[in-house]
Amino acid sequence: MAQATIGDSEFDRDTAVTPRPDHQGGPGVFDAHLSQGWTILRAVNGGYLLATAARALGQVLPHPDPFTITAHYLTPSGPGPAVIRTDVIRTGRTMSTGQARLLQTDSAGHEVERLRVTASYGDLDGLPDDVRTSAKPFAIPPYERCLGRADGPDVASASPFSSGSTEITERLDIRLDPETARWALGAPSGRGEIRAWFGLADGRDADPLSLLLAVDALPPTAFDLGLGGWVPTVELTVHVRQRPAPGPLRIAVSTRNLAGGFLEEDGEVWDSEDRLVAQSRQLARVLLP
Known part of the structure; x- marks a missing residue:
């Protein structure tokens, strides 16, 4: 099978948005179809939803790339039709800011808001080359020594909420660091780390x-704390720092504080040239069985 390319892949097709004509609610209104293929357990994956909304914002803002984007997840999204309503808040010479709301129609025929996004866009290719950082790529075994779907139980079967969709796992190539995958064998480290x-x-x-998808694609850190179950995202912020080089990414997520049924997850994404290309933080609920 030939390798898919940016702009011609399942991810691109499934995050596609179609602008409505002015007489049907436009400008700034888009139709989308949320694919069953990006579902996990009970709902459509939050990173996939964020990427879909970001694609719509990229069509109304004059700059091409999300620099910082924040999403609040209001109600669970399901596969099927969706509408994205966008607003341009401000445009400037180097950055522009907008808002998007993703909505679906419920069984009673009412439009329900699923996701609200605010983002600032710019041009990653126009950023200066200077880098002054203390950040260093985290240690992880080589790809071939890490664990994929064929090496053990997948996310859903390792969770008490084992009923539900795991279709997203067929669309991702995730290889877990064995040191942070012991939860799948019933021996979590308790450190709250996934690499x-x-x-x-x-x-x-x-x-x-696709970086917006990547930061929300790993198993939740709650698993490494010895907790199973659904961990729905409440809020997710992503900073895209550079355009990633071709090749596999390395992702690390960690949590330091689970309290009151909520935890934070801090993430960092490194590309094949050892560059920090994205950072994220999210607040998530821990729903115990």
């Missing part, structure tokens, strides 16, 4: 939009 190699299963290289 992995990441790519799309069809071989498509990463771009700024």
